[in-house]
């Protein structure tokens with residue numbers, strides 16, 4: 422078969438022949454891959470910077486995909502960290518990490534949106550008991566996951582959703598996706614903190630794709646502005662687009678009812694994540710969540726790696 426093959430962490434993958442993986446347990450099945458999303462997590466595995474990377478080369482990137490079994494079943498599946506990735510003509514699927522998609526589901530939309538969408542869907546349904554009527558701040562709302570988080574928070578009943586991001590044009594587009602308030606993160610730090618405090622003082626949940634400097638600024642700003650500091654605030658760490666670390670003054674934890682947690686594989690069980698996927702895929706398939714895939718043939722994977730994307734757009738490779 423052909424696959425996207427990484428031979429050096431300094432170069433994009435190339436379309437090459439690669440040994441076809443073989444199922445080795447009763448839970449595994451070989452599928453023809455139909456569509457694979459080029460997510461940030463895929464890029465970091467392909468350049469060796471993801472924390473699961475052990476430096477082994479050659480490697481095939483790809484963390485999830487839509488594929489079809491020899492019996493014609495359409496599956497969405499998440500690859501095991503230890504298995505070859507999904508950017509290939511064929512992949513081995515562990516049935517315990519797969520869901521069946523109804524016939525007629527658009528595989529490209531699902532491949533584009535499941536990974537970014539599940540980040541907030543799982544966080545709001547599995548990490549906190551989010552109640553309809555609650556309010557949510559999305560840090561990093563201009564990315565794929567952030568845009569979907571705004572929509573998913575609304576879908577799950579949020580009464581007020583605030584999107585925060587640095588790109589003014591992308592931020593502005595969030596109004597049409599349901600954001601009630603927007604906060605620009607670019608500019609003078611005091612002014613940004615003031616804007617965040619004013620817009621998000623009393624939120625119940627923060628969904629944070631940024632971490633780093635923006636979070637260092639936002640956490641005290643939101644807490645200082647709270648009307649009632651004993652009101653619970655769940656800060657859910659999901660991505661680290663702006664930094665891997667933060668410095669946190671100790672008073673922040675004493676001065677308000679703040680809980681900091683993460684959401685992702687490990688903090689939620691694989692079974693817990695899987696249980697959420699059918700309802701999310703239904704929403705993607707129904708078109709109720711705005712999804713904008715940019716399909717590119719797998720044979721052009723090198724070009725795909727450097728293709729710029731518009732707001733909310735996700736590259737999807739099609740073998």
Ligand SMILES: NC(=O)c1ccc[n+]([C@@H]2O[C@H](COP(=O)([O-])OP(=O)(O)OC[C@H]3O[C@@H](n4cnc5c(N)ncnc54)[C@H](OP(=O)(O)O)[C@@H]3O)[C@@H](O)[C@H]2O)c1
Pocket residue numbers: 460461462536537539540561562563564565566567586587588591606630631635659660661662663684685686
């Ligand atoms: N834990 C999970 O379950 C899970 C699941 C999916 C994704 N994630 C993670 O979530 C993050 C976002 O994923 P995505 O799919 O939305 O990626 P994406 O579509 O590439 O979007 C990333 C966004 O981050 C913004 N950004 C980057 N650096 C920034 C900074 N210094 N300050 C402010 N904004 C900054 C970019 O803003 P500009 O538009 O201004 O460039 C862009 O809009 C990634 O870290 C990803 O690995 C986690």
